[in-house]
Amino acid sequence: MNELDALVESARTGFAQAATPADLENAKARFLGKSGRITELMKGMAALGVGEKKSRGAAINLAKQAIEAALNERRQALLDAELQAQLKAEALDVTLPGRQRGQGGLHPVSLTLERIEAIFGSMGFDVAQGPEIESDWFNFTALNTPEDHPARSMHDTFYVEGGTEAAPNLLRTHTSPMQIRYAVQHVKKHRARVDAAKAKGDTGVAGMPEIRVIAPGRTYRVDSDATHSPMFHQCEGLWVGENVSFKDLKVVFTDFCRTFFESDDLVLRFRPSFFPFTEPSAEIDIQFQQGPLAGRWLEVAGSGQVHPNVVRNMGLDPEHYIGFAFGMGPDRLTMLRYGVNDLRLFFDGDIRFLSQFQ
Ligand code: PHE
Secondary structure (H helix, E strand, O other): OOHHHHHHHHHHHHHHHOOOHHHHHHHHHHHHOOOOHHHHHHHHHHHOOHHHHHHHHHHHHHHHHHHHHHHHHHHHHHHHHHHHHHHHHOOOOOOOOOOOOOOOOOOHHHHHHHHHHHHHHHOOOEEOOOOOEEOHHHHOHHHOOOOOOHHHOOOOOOEOOOOOOOOOOEEOOOOOHHHHHHHHHHHHHHHHHHHHHHHOOOOOOOOOOOEEEEEEEEEEOOOOEOOEOOEEEEEEEEEEEOOOOHHHHHHHHHHHHHHHOOOOOOEEEEEEEEEOOEEEEEEEEEEOOOOOOOOOEEEEEEEEEEOHHHHHHOOOOOOOOEEEEEEEOHHHHHHHHHOOOOHHHHHOOOHHHHHHHO
16 A cells, blocks of 8 residues: 555545544544645645646645545534434424313213203202301201201201301201202292382282292201211202192103113102101102112101191292202212212312213
């Protein structure tokens, strides 16, 4: 190998050893720089004769071109490597699923309440909400529950500060106070309509529209075990008119249960019972004909004909108006519908349990 070929070869090796663009520039200086090998060889030609200069110059130029080509090749290789490294570092897997927001959902008892509202809504029932902190007038007295009734005892109810006319003093033990609250408003609105019509000289106003309402919500009692929680839900139902009968209550409630449980052959039983605010009173039991609970009677609601004293407290004449009320437990309905056997699961807030109802 002649001297020039050896020079080109050592430039190639030098460039190949440069791992970074900066190393490469240093290596370049050694061969192509001002005091690099090629420049030195050019200078060395000054001493040569004309003929020799020509051939020597051409040979040096060839070597210089070869070194430049090697340099460019290595430059490009380093740039490519740098780009590859960068692409690798910034790699983005577009096939990965995106980060999603946690998806919430309704609580199983809320799902039941929505269902109850939809079914009774389709039967012409209004939906009303009322206060959870009640006065004993609405919770007991107006509902024909006397002062000395055991339901009023400290052991059965959560009392709070207050207790004057204006200050409610207990956590409602049932949704029945909504019977009075709703009916009183309904009667008032009707009377206002009649008065307004009369003022305009219109005396032929139609009679009062029937009261048909459900009132779902939270209720409280001093009870706590697998089937009782100190906070639980109830849904009241009230139907008052001039011509309503127990038969209507039976039809409506049977229809509701069959729709709610999607079970056309479900059977209902009205078992005589006692509530101070209804007379006669009945517990409503249901019986599934199929499935794991088939044949067992399960209590789902209390009900009865609204007591005349309660009708009076609604502002109506019990000689003309008759009504039926029921109070059911949406928590219980939820347990039956989904086959859950411990009520406390609903209120522990464990997402592993709750997310199963979505
Ligand atoms: N309020 C009663 C209870 O909590 C249920 C009920 C409601 C009974 C309406 C009769 C009529 O047990």
